[in-house]
Amino acid sequence: MKKTILFLLLFLNFLYAQNKEVLLIHSYHKGYKWTDDISKAIEKNFEPYDNIELTTFYMDTKRVAGENYFYKLANLYKEKIANRKFDLVIVSDNNAFDFLVKYHDFLFPTSPVLFCGINNFNKSILDENFVTHYMSGVVEQVDLEKNFELILNLQPHLQKLIIINDKSKTGMAMKKDLEPIMKRYKNRLKIEYIDDLDIKNIQNEITKLDSNSAILLVLLFKDKTGKYFTYRQSVKEIRKVAKVPLYGLWDFYLDYGIVGGLLTSAKAQGDAVSKMALRVLNGEKVYDIPVLEKSPNKYLFDYNELNRFDLDVSEILKDYTIINEPHTFIRKYTKLVIITVTIIAVLLIMVFSMKANIQRRKIVEKDLQNRIKFDKVLLDTLPNPIYYKNKDGKFLGCNKAFCELLSVPKKEVIGKTAKDFFDPAVAKKNKQVDEELLKTHGTNTSEVTLHLPNNHMRHIIINKAVYLDNDGSIGGIVCIMDDITERIQQKQFLIQQGKLAEMGDMVAAIAHQWNEPLVELSAQVQDIQTSFLLNELKDIQVKEFVNDSMVQIKYMSKTLSDFRNFLKPSTSKKLFAIRKAFEDIFEIIGKQIFYSNINLHFNYEYDKEELLIYGYENEFKQVLLNLINNAKNKVLEKNSSKKYNITINISSCNTYTTIEIIDDAGNINENIIDKIFEPYFTTKKDGTGFGLYMAKVIIEDKMNGIINVKNKDKHVIFTIKLPHNKRLANENNAS
Known part of the structure; x- marks a missing residue:
């Protein structure tokens, strides 16, 4: 009992030990x-x-x-192990053992060594x-x-017994052990020892044997000519060519042609040395083993092979193992019963599994139907x-809103394509x-x-994505449509509201525009009246009066036309x-x-050709009017005799046209400068808060540009950046 507990403690201690490096060297x-x-x-x-x-x-x-x-x-x-330290070295067979004995201090000066498969071992x-x-x-x-x-x-x-061996190191050691035994049996049977013939001569000697002969194969990996054989090939x-029983000494020859014998087992050697190794790795000193x-x-x-030569080992041995032995009737029957029972058990498990799977599928199908x-x-x-x-672009399904948009029943949508519902473009x-x-x-x-078929026009944002089937392949495309017609109309309405909000300034501007023409017309009417009363009116005066009056009237009419176009x-x-x-x-x-x-300064820094921009012309003019009016109103609020400046800079690069509208009437408060483009934000008592908001909507939403504002020194700078040709505008819109 104490030994068992001790073994368990040692085993647990080993199980949780640190990693162990073991080197196995085979001869x-x-x-x-x-x-x-041995390795296995x-x-x-x-x-x-x-x-x-x-x-x-x-x-x-x-x-x-x-x-x-x-x-x-x-x-x-x-060189290979220079950076490694081994906790244990295992060597198999004599060459590896002799190698480690000689080079132990050179290679593994502190590592313990276990050996196996050593012939003619001597502790000395x-x-x-x-x-x-x-x-x-x-x-x-x-x-x-x-x-x-x-x-x-x-x-x-x-x-007669023929003994076949080679002249390898192991073979020579075996010859040394065989010599005294052959001497003891030489009077009982004729023994022929062969280790210096090539394979053909060996086969010739074997063919001469009669039924009262046998062969003992010790080793044969090289014949006299140096020809190399694997263990299978030699057997x-x-x-x-052998018509007599062939015996062996090692288990690796078994199942390839030898009858058998008391065999040295490589598996037994490996099993024994590995159990010793576990003791060493668990902390036991190698010299204590x-x-x-x-x-x-x-x-x-x-x-x-036993059956081939009618040999019976049961009469002379009690403990032995026979390979390739056919099963007896009882063993065959038992195996059949086991196989049959196993098959029935597997089939029953499969039936119950299938039944359970069917129940699960029914539940899943019901849940799936409910989900659908x-x-x-x-x-x-x-x-x-x-x-x-x-x-392939064929419609598989849609919702009620899609049918209402196209004014068609759902059954007429299935199987159709976009060509059946939308215009060609x-x-x-x-x-x-x-x-x-x-x-x-x-x-x-x-x-x-x-x-649409009902002669209505709708502005739609289309969002598309690919969907995958269960196997990961592409199933098709899902499309969600967003009708933005009312939003566009509302934005347009707000833009018009912004224009109307500028009406006061526009009327004042028209009053200024008409002031001089009206004064001029008044003076000409008084002049013509005076000439008429003094009877000094001449035809040429009437003609000049008419011509001058029409110039003034046309100027006033153009002002009204510009206002209407705006x-x-x-x-x-x-x-x-x-x-x-x-x-x-x-x-x-x-x-x-x-x-x-x-003072109004207009700096147009592009003399090569006209700078063109792509967008909504009148709405763009509304933005300019709003920004210039804001700058003008800031100056008027100063109520000062000082003369202020509004500067307009226009420049262009490969991508954008840049417009700067600058006034020197003082900075915008830093606390509100980030809010001035928000809707309904205003600092004026009678302001609507639409002007700059609509300016941002027009520039950024409708014309794909950028508008911003900043303070610099005592100046306020509004900057507008717009794509200056149709291609760039389209690219920006697509992105």
Whole structure:
């Protein structure tokens, strides 16, 4: 009980330990079954522990060996592990063991070492090389004596035994162990030892054997010519010509042609050394773990080979394992029952799962139907027209608002395209937008004017987005329409209100404009009357009077025409000259500014050609009039004899035309300068708060420009930036 508790404590302590670095060095190469089986056993025992990191090196000494090679390999390993420290080193087979004994201090001066698969082990090797303190492990001990006894027990009439070996390091060690045993059995049977023939000569010797013979395969990885064989190839080359039983000493030959024997197991070696490794990694000193000198060998046999030569091991052995043995009737029946029960259980689980799934689907379908009904009511309740269509542009559905907009029933919408409801220009633009959306998977917002069947015109903002099907593919496009007709009309109404708000200043401006013509007409009428009373009136005087009067009357009529044009709203955008717009404004308010004791400076810094801007001409004039009147009124509020200035600067670059309207009548209060463009904000008792707000609406919303204001020194600067040609204006609008 105490040992169990101690083991559990050690196990828990190990489980929560810090990460451990373990290096496994194999004598041979990856793909060599003995080596691979050792690795698999070690990896299997290490698998439950996440804190063990296993690194594996292969020395490949089946193909290359020698002191010079080992020296270079040691230096290579030194470079590879320069920045690593290993908590444990494991070596498999003699070459790796001898390598570590020699280069331990050079490579791993403080790391403990465990070995496995070592033939002819002698503890004195550890003492002589001063590594006893660092090393322990598992010995590989081939029990030749028991294998000889097994062969003779299975074949009592055996007369000749051929032993096949190679001259590898392990092979030479085995030869050394075989020599005394062969001497003991030489009087009982004829023994022929072969280690210096090529494969063809070996096969020739095997073909000469009669039924009272047997073969013991020790090792065969190279023949006399240096030809290399894998473990499978060597067994198969021998078995295909052998008419007698073929025995072996290692488990990696099993299942490839040997009868079996008391086999040295690579898996057992790996299992034993990995259990030692866990003890070391858990804190136990390697020198406290004794070397396991009794090799964990097992009696293993191949049923097919036993049956081939009619050999029965049950009479001579109790503890053994047979591979490839067919199942007995009871085992077959038991397996069939297990399979049948398993299948029935799986089918029952599938039935119950399907039943539960059907119930869930019914619930989901009901919820889905309720959701579809809810979505339909929701869509029909929304005031915005909505429709959705597939990738080919055919309408799949819509809401009530869309049907009311087009004055068509819903059933006539399904399956139709935009061409069936919109005019060709709108339908063409609609198709172009859809094609782009299907490529980019994005969204799009655009503005169109629809001419409906009831002869009404509606301004619509169209918002589109791509929707995806359940499999992630594009299903089509959803469109939500926003009718902004009333908003546009309301903005236009507000603009007209802003114009009417300027009526007082406009009438005053007209009064100034008419003052001189009226005085002139009055003087001419009095002059003509005096000439008539004195009988001095001549025909030429009458003609001059008429001509001069018509000049004044035409001037007054033009003033009224300019006033009427100003009040008339612009119906569409167009290109117009900015200089002409200012000249029209100056015709209306120029004299009023002059009589207000204000100097007006107009700086037009573009002499190459007329600067054109794209927008609503009359609304733009309204903005200019508002800004100039505001500057004029600021001057009049000063009630000073000082002469003030209004400066207008016009300049242009590649992108924008810039207009600055500057007055020197004092700064705007910094507390309100950010609010002056807000609707209904005014500092005047009789002000409406519409002027600057509508100026911002006209410039930024209707003409895609920018308007702002700032104080600089004693001046107030209003800046307007507008696209100066139609192409740039369209680009800004699209963005």
